[in-house]
Amino acid sequence: MINSTRGSFFILGAYFDPGAFKYLYFMIVVSLYIFILSINLLLIVVICMNRSLHEPMYLFLCSLFVNELYGSTGLFPFLLLQILSDIHTVSAPFCFLQIFSLYSYGSVEFTNLAVISYDRYLAICCPLQYHANMTSHKVAMLIVVIWLPPFFAVFITTCLTASLQLCGNIVNQVYCNNYYIIQLACYDTSVNNVYELIAASLIVFAPMSVIFYTYMRILKVCFSGSKQTRQKAVSTCTPHLASLLNFAFGACFEILQSRFNMNSVPHMMQIFLSLYFPTCQPLFNALIYGLNMSKIRIICKSLLLSSVRIFQLH
Template sequence: MINSTRVSFFTLGAYFDTGLFKYFLFIIVMLLYILIVCANVLLIVVICVNRSLHEPMYLFLCSLFVNELYGSTGLFPFLLLQILSDIHTVSVPFCFLQILSVYTYASIQFTNLAVMSYDRYLAICCPLQYNTRMTHNKVAMLITVTWLYPFLAILILIFLTAPLQLCGNIIYKVYCDNYSIVKLACSDTTVNNVYGIFYSFATVFLVFLILYTYMRILKVCFSGSKRTRQKAVSTCTPHLASLLNFSCGCFFEIVQNRFDMKHVPNMLSIFLSLYWLTCQPLFNPVMYGLNFTKIRITCTSVIFGKM
């Protein structure tokens, strides 16, 4: 019979001794975190203080930028501490807290992108009905659902994982990961696996729903005037780029979790596992800030004090 025990901490086994190079890594990661915080805070402030940006599209973008701050804060301070530390352990409660933060960030990201695609569908395909269908109350409801659903879904995931009897306490990641803990379990994980599959299918369905929505948008645009096509491309391109970038990052993470990646160099494995958590919070502000004229002009005014 396999021995199981209640663990009080987890060891993060993906870290390795980098010597003095760890200080260089620390500076790089810290600068990346500062850049992410500054970029997202700037865009949140710009949208909040400029009344001309109090439109559904920009309010959904504001929700997206708040989520970037939330997800980054759930990872970067912890990552910075672990880079400098010689002992890479984390208490069980904090580990589950980080899982809640990281997983809800990812889920909110997809849900927010789905809401944004619905908003663009109404604006481009049903322009005459847009103001009556996308009211302030509906915007508030959609943003609430965008944040509430992921928290409920991930809390269920954690409540299913927390009671498991474990045969070890080593997680081969640089941050806490739910699936890695489930793989350590000696007790039955059927319910965890079924719920995980259901949640994964729900996320995949959401991605395909977003893609289908944009296919409908493009179909309407290409049957319209040149100006309509240009407007649609300028507003939809950042959304699609954000979706594809984040989906690719999540795909890398799923592949690493589900398949044996021992042949992959350690540094590459760490980069792939962090890609979806580090690149997206920086990618979105740059993409939306550069592509949306109103945001770009207002950002310039805020930075140079012309507001």
Template sequence: MLNSTQVSYFTLAAYFDTGVFKYLYFLIILAFYIAIVCSNVFLIVVICMNRSLHEPMYLFLCSLFVNELFGSTGLFPFLLVQILSDIHTVSAPFCFLQIFCLYSYGGIEFLTLAIMSYDRYLAICYPLQYNTRMTPNKIAKLTALIWIYPILINIFIVACLTVPLQLCGNIINKVYCDNYYVVKLACSDTTVNNIFGLCHMFTVIFGLILLILYTYMRILKVCFSGSKQTRRKAVSTCTPHLASLLNFSFGAFFEIVQGRFNMSRVPNMLRIILSLYWLTCQPLFNPVLYGLNMTKIRIICKSLGKRM
């Protein structure tokens, strides 16, 4: 029986021989990564350099864009190396580090989107009290919560729950390291892992889902009973956020389904695309969604384009 300290590496079994096409895949992934870095960095700079954008909504957006850089950097450089490699292995410490980065990215993303829902709820349902409710001190606390909680919880999951497990194998059927697949390799009792996962899901994830549903129900109520100007404001500010939220939810759903159900009948390439969807589509689409739909950002970007 092997334990986690004796497993020096993991083999990523989802990769397959692509021949000369691996260079094409490498260029596609590299283009995606460059697009993600350039677009997110550009919008972060735009928000930070323009005082007119130093409002709660744009500060939370800035945090969202920073997280896109964090998550994509935890994935794309690794993918680029693995695509060109003939031996798809990863050291155990790096594997656990990638698990921490990707799971932290997912937690930060979902928590940010939930808090942005709350922010839109206050702005639309309580416009006259918005500035007194969403104070700079409250924004700082919410931003700290967005980053500190997922990071601490994932340090605990990886260091205290996953690393100590006794493992009977080292083959992960994915193109990157995944905590669920590592736990599936365990020979030892995983009851604590399962109980913690269920408790975390019901208390935190379902709690955030209820918060999002409540805020949008109230927003819809105000839209139906309010003026055209109120409806226009709600649509312009909530549409990109709702699109981002649905995109992330679908990606997470695909990932959960693929891990929990038998997907052997699904073509390998499609399984790889579905497993990468939630990690690649958000960093790619969020800058486009918010850059094109948020009026202030669009105006500033156009003025910058004219100057250049």
């Protein structure tokens, strides 16, 4: 039994010795990270540099892509170091910083998807009043709502966890996880549990309610509207629904991984399930929006063609 302590470091117990495959795993992960950075940066630059894309929907998408960069940076550099390392430990301050980064990433992601669903609801259900309802001031306020409350809620969660007296330092994950560290606490964690319930109502149930309400209204308009309205709804909502479902799957994997006994699942599959949420969502969002949003696709294609022509001239 380890004495009660706040802990100076944690041991990540989910890693194993990959032997000769270490550098193969490293190359796969670094390639994935570079691709995620490149495609999300490209989309951010395209939206920021083209005035035709300075519309609410694209500004909310830009916020989403910025969050993908933020979440990826909170995981991938750390993961790459751990793959190459023989000793899988992490200092307590960095561990809590990573918890803050990944949990705030997930919270902002969900809030951002809720705001996009609200924007699509206004565009489809109230097209004539859309620009009157979605003013530049309102867009700015919604972007603040996307980022500020999740950061504040996760900051308090992280501080509460960091203040716990711990009776262990082994985290059975490949990155720092708030739930696993709370499980190491020596004493009652009811304050943490009560606060997390309150925080969940703010950053989970509130966005979920917005998404549910807006899509019920969109479906109602689709069933009663014209063919053109249905086509518009399908073309603009399909990427958002795909992103939302992928996010939900990733969140479910994370809950299953941390809350239930997964000993019967192969170890490599456990690692994949734990990494699905912070790795696949940044890649999936960039691809699904980049390929499906016609304005973004056309501008990206023209930029790439221009770059190829300039390269050929030189």
